Amino acid sequence: xxxxxxxxxxxxxxxxxxxxxxxxxxxxxxxxxxxxxxxxxxxxxxxxxxxxxxxxxxxxxxxxxxxxxxxxxxxxxxxxxxxxxxxxxxxxxxxxxxxxxxxxxxxxxxxxxxxxxxxxxxxxxxxxxxxxxxxxxxxxxxxxxxxxxxxxxxxxxxxxxxxxxxxxxxxxxxxxxxxxxxxxxxxxxxxxxxxxxxxxxxxxxxxxxxxxxxxxxxxxxxxxxxxxxxxxxxxxxxxxxxxxxxxxxxxxxxxxxxxxxxxxxxxxxxxxxxxxxxxxxxxxxxxxxxxxxxxxxxxxxxxxxxxxxxxxxxxxxxxxxxxxxxxxxxxxxxxxxxxxxxxxxxxxxxxxxxxxxxxxxxxxxxxxxxxxxxxxxxxxxxxxxxxxxxxxxxxxxxxxxxxxxxxxxxxxxxxxxxxxxxxxxxxxxxxxxxxxxxxxxxxxxxxxxxxxxxxxxxxxxxxxxxxxxxxxxxxxxxxxxxxxxxxxxxxxxxxxxxxxxxxxxxxxxxxxxxxxxxxxxxxxxxxxxxxxxxxxxxxxxxxxxxxxxxxxxxxxxxxxxxxxxxxxxxxxxxxxxxxxxxxxxxxxxxxxxxxxxxxxxxxxxxxxxxxxxxxxxxxxxxxxxxxxxxxxxxxxxxxxxxxxx
Numbered sequence: 140x141x142x143x144x145x146x147x148x149x150x151x152x153x154x155x156x157x158x159x160x161x162x163x164x165x166x167x168x169x170x171x172x173x174x175x176x177x178x179x180x181x182x183x184x185x186x187x188x189x190x191x192x193x194x195x196x197x198x199x200x201x202x203x204x205x206x207x208x209x210x211x212x213x214x215x216x217x218x219x220x221x222x223x224x225x226x227x228x229x230x231x232x233x234x235x236x237x238x239x240x241x242x243x244x245x246x247x248x249x250x251x252x253x254x255x256x257x258x259x260x261x262x263x264x265x266x267x268x269x270x271x272x273x274x275x276x277x278x279x280x281x282x283x284x285x286x287x288x289x290x291x292x293x294x295x296x297x298x299x300x301x302x303x304x305x306x307x308x309x310x311x312x313x314x315x316x317x318x319x320x321x322x323x324x325x326x327x328x329x330x331x332x333x334x335x336x337x338x339x340x341x342x343x344x345x346x347x348x349x350x351x352x353x354x355x356x357x358x359x360x361x362x363x364x365x366x367x368x369x370x371x372x373x374x375x376x377x378x379x380x381x382x383x384x385x386x387x388x389x390x391x392x393x394x395x396x397x398x399x400x401x402x403x404x405x406x407x408x409x410x411x412x413x414x415x416x417x418x419x420x421x422x423x424x425x426x427x428x429x430x431x432x433x434x435x436x437x438x439x440x441x442x443x444x445x446x447x448x449x450x451x452x453x454x455x456x457x458x459x460x461x462x463x464x465x466x467x468x469x470x471x472x473x474x475x476x477x478x479x480x481x482x483x484x485x486x487x488x489x490x491x492x493x494x495x496x497x498x499x500x501x502x503x504x505x506x507x508x509x510x511x512x513x514x515x516x517x518x519x520x521x522x523x524x525x526x527x528x529x530x531x532x533x534x535x536x537x538x539x540x541x542x543x544x545x546x547x548x549x550x551x552x553x554x555x556x557x558x559x560x561x562x563x564x565x566x567x568x569x570x571x572x573x574x575x576x577x578x579x580x581x582x583x584x585x586x587x588x589x590x591x592x593x594x595x596x597x598x599x600x601x602x603x604x605x606x607x608x609x610x611x612x613x614x615x616x617x618x619x620x621x622x623x624x625x626x627x628x629x630x631x632x633x634x635x636x637x638x639x640x641x642x643x644x645x646x647x648x649x650x651x652x653x654x655x656x657x658x659x660x661x662x663x664x665x666x667x668x669x670x671x672x673x674x675x676x677x678x679x680x681x682x683x684x685x686x687x688x689x690x691x692x693x694x695x696x697x698x699x700x701x702x703x704x705x706x707x708x709x710x711x712x713x714x715x716x717x718x719x720x721x722x723x724x725x726x727x728x729x730x731x732x733x734x735x736x737x738x739x740x741x742x743x744x745x746x747x748x749x750x751x752x753x754x755x756x757x758x759x760x761x762x763x764x765x766x767x768x769x770x771x772x773x774x775x776x777x778x779x780x781x782x783x784x
Contacts, residue, residue, distance in 0.1 A: 143169075143623045145557040145566030146181065147249065147550050148682045149242035149270075151310035153559030155566050155624060156181060164571070171624065172564040173290060173312035174319065179680050183689045184551065188572065192533045192688040194546040195576025203521055203540060213577060213587075216543055221591030223526045227498040228260070234479035236262040237496040239487070241504035242270070243685070244581075246555030246568070247470060247610075248603040250503055253581045255472030255599050256589050263496065264478040266765070269485055269510065271427045273436035273766025274457055278443055280646040280654070283636025286462025287453040288422045289629065290562045293320060298414065298421035300329045302442055303353065303429025307337035308679050310561070313424070314338060327418060329411065331356065334674065334740060335733045346411055348401040350672055350738055351434055351663035351771075357441035358658065359397030360412045362389040364448050369416035371450025378633070379447055381645025381656075388657050416449050423455045428676050432771040434661035436764030440646075441658035447642045452632040458560045464628035465558065465565075466610040472598060485759045485767045488512030491519030501529045502547070502581055507536040508684045509744050511759035511769060512721060513752045530584055533688060536752070546578040553580050556607055556619070558627060565615070567623040654764075661763060665737070669719060669773035671703075674734075675743040675753060684744050693745035695753075698731035699776070703739075707776055714748060714779035717741075719756040719772055725749040725779055739776065 144156040144166060152173055156166040166181045197216040201207040211219075227236055238257040244250060257264070266272065278285045290313070293299065299317050306314035318341060320326040330342040331353065339345045348356050364370050365386050375382050398405045415421065423442060430439050439457070446454025460467075468474060482490055487506065490496065492515040499520070507516050513536075520527050520540040529541040532549050551571045558565040579587075582603060589599045608616045611627070618625035638647045645656045665672055680690045687693060697715060699707075709715055713728045717739075724747035734740050745753045758772045 142569055142571055143566060144551065144571055145555075145568040147244045147246040147555060147557045147568070148180070148685070149245060150682060151559070151561045152178075152312040153245075153557060153562065153564075154178065154181065154312065155564070158571050172562045174316040176312050176315050178311065180682060180686055183686060186689045187533075187686060188549050188551055188575070190533065190688040193575060194531050194534055194538060194544055195578065196546055197577065198544040200542045200544075203542065206539060208544070213579070216545060217587045217591050220528055220543055221588055224498055224588070225592060227526070231497050232479065233261040234263055235495070235497045236260065237482070237487075237491075237499045238262050238264055239499055239501045239504060239506060241265075241267070243503035243505070243683070244550055246550065246557050247607060248555045249550075249553075249581045251467060251470040252472075252603055252606060253502070253585050255475060256585045256594075257500075258472050258475040258478075259594070259596060259599065261476040261479050263480045263482060265484040265487060266481050267484060268761070268765055269767050271430065271458055271766070272484075273762050273764040274425065274427065274430040274439040276764045276766070277430070277436045277439035278457055280440060280649045281443060281637070281643050282453065283648075284461040284630075285457055286459045286630060287455045287457060287632075289459065290316070292420070292422060293317065296320075296326060296420050296422050298327050298329065298418035300331065300415070300421065300423040301338050301342070302331040302423055302425050304424040304426030305332070305334070305336040305338045305428075305676060306424060307341060309426075309677050311679075313561070314341070327414065329414070333735065333738060344411065344414070346403050346407060347735070348403055349735075351432065351661075352401040353429065354434060354438040354441045354658060354660045355392060355397050355400040356403065356408065357438065357445060358389050358392040358660070359394060359401075359408060360415065361385075361441070361445060361448055362392045363394060363409065363412040364416050364445075365389065369413070370448045374450035375447070378452070378635075378641055380637075380639040380641040380643045380647075385444075385644035385657060415445065419449055420451055421446070421449075421454055425455055425457045428674070428770055430762075431767045431769045433663050433762050433768055435762055435768075435770075436766055437655070437658045437661060444642075444644060444658070447644070456561070459563065460560045462630045463558060463563055464612065464615075464630070470606060470610050475596075475598065483761055483765070485511050485761055485769075488515030488519065488759060491516055491525070492522075494519070494522050494524055497525055499525060499527045501527065501537060501541070502531065505535040505537045505684050507540060508752045509754060511754055511757045511767070513754040514722060530581060532578075535684065545584060546576050548574045548578040548580060552578065563627045563629045565611075565619060565625055565627050567619055569623075663771060665773045669775050671737060671739050671774045671776055672770075673717065673719070673739050673741065673757070673772040673774045674770045675741050675757070678742045681742075687746075693742050695726050695745050695747050696729045696741065697726035697776070698729050698733050698740040700732075700734050700736050700738075701730050702736050703776075704728065704730055707778065709776075709778050714781055716777050716779050717756065718775045718777075719758070721756050721758075724751050724753065724755055739774070
């Protein structure tokens, strides 16, 4: 077997590859720990490594607005960075420095250990809620933690429910395995989604609730199961708290009401409820996109309680990092200090545009393209009174707006340890090729900055493998060193980290926080001026904006129902102006059965016809549980004056 390569991208599947060298280098999936399947991104990974868009040397901006920059030495760049950082800390305080990172590379050495310096400096941070924040908080209200079913639990399941989760695109190894289980064992697949996704097309049953009414469906199913005594009485008695009050609460969500609210026929709701109660064990896969909207957090709360009714411990999947026995607090060094302030990730645009930060350090994210209010972020990064440093592999939208640009190696050029937020395996990734240009790893840059600041704390400079040995138990670490792959010990599914130590139908933590103790619907009605709801999601060829240099720009398509196209007076291929309260972009209309009336769909972070990003118009408000509302972006659509292409 060739070298093991562990993909660290922001993807559920976290694949383990063998590196093959025949006519050229390529990645071949090992079939461990997920089922063997080709990925269009892995197929082009080496193309991306050798892309002409790579950042290979340090640069400083001569004129950011005109895109003028000059190449400098590493010593010059680090001296410039440390002098400016020291000056900012002295004159304005730690709250004027923003460390802006995310999950562009999820390696332990790359993403986690690099946080130590910034914790020590007490600088401002983001709250990491853009992707899955509302859903995480929702699950913690009732379960105390977010972890749930692992991939191996799929094998024994009789029913797999994909609720707002287009796994065929965003977790292809998951859905491919589900399809195999249907063929091998008769496993039934159900999709619940307002969109007719790729997952829907290959499912056995599809429930299509009106936008934002999933919570009515979940509460209605709960009520049906209770009223028809299909619940597991012994399980509820032993493992849950607050059931009787929950029983009374959901009584008003009868099938007729739920059918009216959701638009799903009465008999189909009954069929789903009875199927769910009968086919056990089961797993509900709860999608991140589902909770990136108004009412999204409350919806996740309601869905997550269904497994408890039928007697399944944590019979859902959302994100499993909380279940892994790995000491992330030690790796990140969060005990070294507290952020001077924490900024809502969805709203960083307004903070940056106001000039609240004088020094911004960015890595592992491309906020000028991927965060809401991209126009604000771009404008803010160009301010004369803010000094922006970015450490990046490619010339992204954000890299082109920085004062200092530092070259980073891709994951195929450096050593790292990578774990998943779906399965419980960790892999040791060795460098596959020699680093290109003068690139340095994220840890190396942190060490250079720390030394430039005169920091003596030995913890900052700890050898990453030594740190990893302390974060894992001895057996797991030794297995990782020997085999380059190891299974991380996982928390018990029948343990609950709530105040009562049980699944809480009536959340005591919600009461403590002043929230509804039970999930409560939030009805959504677009304003008259912006009558459509824009929903965006992933394209199979891209991870956020990664791979645009290989596959070209993300298609600027706006999918619209035939009924809405007729009403607006547009045809396939017409350019359309899509406007929100924040501005407008131009996209290309496409007739589609993916979307119902009143809903339109575009690929996440696509480059629009007028050279902007879709995120120029997406909403930056936070929802009831502090998560993003990108998927409740209210828009108006009109035909562009130039007509078609």
